[in-house]
Amino acid sequence: MNRLENADVAAIFQEMADLTELQDGNPFRIRSFRRVAQALATLPEHVATMLAAGTLAKVPGVGEGTLTRVREILETGDCSDHAALRAALPAGLLEMMRIEGMGPKTTKLVYTQLGVKSVDELEAAAQQGHLAKLPRMGEKSQAKLLKAIEAFRRHSGRIRLGDALPQGLAIADAMRAVPGILHVELAGSCRRRQETIGDLDVLCAAEESGPAMDAFCALPQVGDVIARGETQCSVHLASGLQVDLRVIAPKCFGAALHYFTGSKMHNIAIRDRAKRRGLKISEYGVFKEGRDGEERGGPGEFTSPGGAAVKAAPEEFLCGATEEEIFASVGIGYIPPELRENLGEIEAAEEGRLPSLIEERHLRGDLHMHTQWTDGTASAREMAEQAIELGYEYLAITDHSRSLTVAGGLDEVRLAAQGEELRALEAELGGSLRILRGIEVDILAEGDLDLRPEALAGLDWVVASVHSHFNLPEEKMTARVIRALESGVVDCLGHPSGRLLGQRDAYALNLDKVIRAARDLGVAMELNAFPDRLDLDAPHCRQAKELGVAIAIGTDSHATWHLKKREYGIATARRGWLEPSDVLNAGPLETILERRRERMARLCPELLTTSPRTAAAPPAAPAPARPEPAKPAKPAKPAKPAKPATPAKPATPSTPARSSKPARSGSKRKPA
DNA sequence: GCCGTTTTCGGCCCGACTGTTTTCAGTCG
Numbered sequence: 001m002n003r004l005e006n007a008d009v010a011a012i013f014q015e016m017a018d019l020t021e022l023q024d025g026n027p028f029r030i031r032s033f034r035r036v037a038q039a040l041a042t043l044p045e046h047v048a049t050m051l052a053a054g055t056l057a058k059v060p061g062v063g064e065g066t067l068t069r070v071r072e073i074l075e076t077g078d079c080s081d082h083a084a085l086r087a088a089l090p091a092g093l094l095e096m097m098r099i100e101g102m103g104p105k106t107t108k109l110v111y112t113q114l115g116v117k118s119v120d121e122l123e124a125a126a127q128q129g130h131l132a133k134l135p136r137m138g139e140k141s142q143a144k145l146l147k148a149i150e151a152f153r154r155h156s157g158r159i160r161l162g163d164a165l166p167q168g169l170a171i172a173d174a175m176r177a178v179p180g181i182l183h184v185e186l187a188g189s190c191r192r193r194q195e196t197i198g199d200l201d202v203l204c205a206a207e208e209s210g211p212a213m214d215a216f217c218a219l220p221q222v223g224d225v226i227a228r229g230e231t232q233c234s235v236h237l238a239s240g241l242q243v244d245l246r247v248i249a250p251k252c253f254g255a256a257l258h259y260f261t262g263s264k265m266h267n268i269a270i271r272d273r274a275k276r277r278g279l280k281i282s283e284y285g286v287f288k289e290g291r292d293g294e295e296r297g298g299p300g301e302f303t304s305p306g307g308a309a310v311k312a313a314p315e316e317f318l319c320g321a322t323e324e325e326i327f328a329s330v331g332i333g334y335i336p337p338e339l340r341e342n343l344g345e346i347e348a349a350e351e352g353r354l355p356s357l358i359e360e361r362h363l364r365g366d367l368h369m370h371t372q373w374t375d376g377t378a379s380a381r382e383m384a385e386q387a388i389e390l391g392y393e394y395l396a397i398t399d400h401s402r403s404l405t406v407a408g409g410l411d412e413v414r415l416a417a418q419g420e421e422l423r424a425l426e427a428e429l430g431g432s433l434r435i436l437r438g439i440e441v442d443i444l445a446e447g448d449l450d451l452r453p454e455a456l457a458g459l460d461w462v463v464a465s466v467h468s469h470f471n472l473p474e475e476k477m478t479a480r481v482i483r484a485l486e487s488g489v490v491d492c493l494g495h496p497s498g499r500l501l502g503q504r505d506a507y508a509l510n511l512d513k514v515i516r517a518a519r520d521l522g523v524a525m526e527l528n529a530f531p532d533r534l535d536l537d538a539p540h541c542r543q544a545k546e547l548g549v550a551i552a553i554g555t556d557s558h559a560t561w562h563l564k565k566r567e568y569g570i571a572t573a574r575r576g577w578l579e580p581s582d583v584l585n586a587g588p589l590e591t592i593l594e595r596r597r598e599r600m601a602r603l604c605p606e607l608l609t610t611s612p613r614t615a616a617a618p619p620a621a622p623a624p625a626r627p628e629p630a631k632p633a634k635p636a637k638p639a640k641p642a643k644p645a646t647p648a649k650p651a652t653p654s655t656p657a658r659s660s661k662p663a664r665s666g667s668k669r670k671p672a
Numbered sequence: 673g674c675c676g677t678t679t680t681c682g683g684c685c686c687g688a689c690t691g692t693t694t695t696c697a698g699t700c701g
Contacts, residue, residue, distance in 0.1 A: 028684055032673035063674050103699050229689050271685040282686055
């Protein structure tokens with residue numbers, strides 16, 4: 001069995017929370033399980049490592065009970081409490097609870113009264129009219145539930161940030177054009193730039209809610225209206241995505257924005273902090289609590305711009321117009337949305353050690369992209385032109401290597417020919433953009449690289465990635481990846497976990513070990529910014545930062561417009577607490593090249609002089625006896641099939657060199 | 673179950689909306 005990952009252990013706690021809720025357990029115990037689940041899923045290191053080191057016990061929300069359960073889970077794969085909870089109720093109830101409107105009480109009710117224990121049985125019961133006869137249920141509830149089951153089947157699960165954000169921004173733009181609306185912001189997980197999104201939250205500031213609600217429901221994207229009250233309403237877009245709108249008075253906008261941005265855990269922590277200071281925070285603002293715990297201030301003043309009763313005395317309201325005021329009321333500075341997960345950001349804000357998060361403008365280059373030489377749709381020239389438009393100083397062209405035959409990966413001959421083209425292009429651009437001759441080289445099953453180290457040594461930037469043999473056991477996969485990094489010619493591990501959001505899980509890889517190896521070897525970890533990947537994920541970015549491992553943000557672009565996907569990489573980097581100094585391509589090109597020189601001098605000095613760009617630098621100190629890598633000595637690598645030495649002027653098929661739009665088909669040659 | 677300006681017990685964030693009720697439970701965020 002592969003080692004349990006943090007997410008696996010977290011899932012057990014999440015399920016214990018759900019099952020405890022179904023059994024009407026202590027709500028605080030339930031919350032505690034959920035808090036632990038979240039903490040485990042976002043640990044900076046593997047849970048077993050932290051348990052052994054005693055650092056797990058220091059994680060907020062983790063107490064003695066959790067430590068005992070985690071220990072049991074790591075040893076046996078499960079814990080007795082979880083098993084007991086599962087034994088008490090059918091597993092199908094958990095899935096039923098994921099249907100909109102089916103909370104623990106209703107789920108339990110249909111199970112005990114009707115014996116319903118799966119989504120299918122629930123649907124049948126509703127169709128036969130049994131549900132409407134239950135206490136607190138009726139015809140309307142039943143009809144609503146049938147629709148919810150349909151939506152559940154059609155659109156189960158979360159969608160990628162890259163799919164949700166553009167839809168959210170379009171709605172926000174449309175709402176900004178509505179007369180009377182003063183501010184519009186996306187809130188929720190989308191504003192926190194979580195990698196997947198359950199629904200969209202849109203917040204509007206207006207003196208009157210009616211016109212905003214009308215305009216929202218009339219948007220062309222809107223399919224059907226799920227619910228509509230005086231100040232908030234929920235709709236399904238035609239795309240299936242749910243959007244919640246909330247209209248709020250301008251003087252409360254900051255409080256509402258903070259509240260609806262979440263996360264839930266962050267909000268609870270902030271409100272708890274407020275309570276200890278004799279304050280009450282709600283989406284309507286910060287209020288001074290009455291003496292003896294008696295609340296005198298209330299939200300009623302703002303609930304209904306249409307004219308509901310005014311319950312709150314004006315002097316009770318302290319502030320609420322901006323988020324800064326909310327944070328200031330509990331004695332801390334502004335916390336960027338991407339950090340609001342109650343993962344130490346409040347403590348960091350209090351101690352004045354919040355990171356200065358990286359922004360798009362800090363990026364000085366892009367380190368991962370493909371061209372028509374393999375499976376990209378644009379020429380290197382077109383990529384370069386787009387890069388210049390984005391304000392970059394440099395970029396790396398990193399087409400696939402030969403093993404990736406489906407992409408027409410480059411062999412050594414074509415790689416050399418491409419190098420010629422890139423050199424010429426760089427010269428032609430006259431210093432406005434530096435072009436790194438790079439490659440995304442496959443890591444083969446045993447950890448060899450897909451091209452000879454001698455050929456890779458002559459490049460400026462090498463990304464090494466796994467594209468095959470995804471199902472190796474963890475130990476083999478880990479050894480495979482580390483072996484590739486030990487070659488000395490690899491600058492960066494591409495999309496380290498291999499996951500595709502919503503499509504494919506990460507392969508079994510001990511990322512802990514890999515990140516530590518990268519630190520020892522001077523290799524960067526990629527943060528692949530393509531929205532399907534976002535790999536490394538944010539928790540591992542944070543771990544890499546703490547260990548001093550450089551992150552290289554690459555878009556993995558296959559078209560010019562993909563270069564703008566950097567925004568998703570930046571979003572993930574920010575969620576990982578990264579600052580410009582943590583990101584390789586937020587720094588100068590010279591640093592990137594120097595790191596390569598330094599590492600090659602240390603790990604493979606015999607290859608160093610073969611790199612034209614590195615040879616241009618001051619000659620490396622005469623290579624003494626080759627130092628051993630920090631990790632166990634590499635086994636001798638099997639000799640590659642004989643390859644001709646890279647010809648100076650290879651007789652390659654017509655390269656797309658100067659043509660700005662070479663024929664697509666010409667670039668899809670198979671390797672020899 | 674966790675935690676401490678409440679520290680080994682007692683408290684734990686706050687409000688809107690719906691549907692079913694005649695005052696509120698359940699769900700959601």
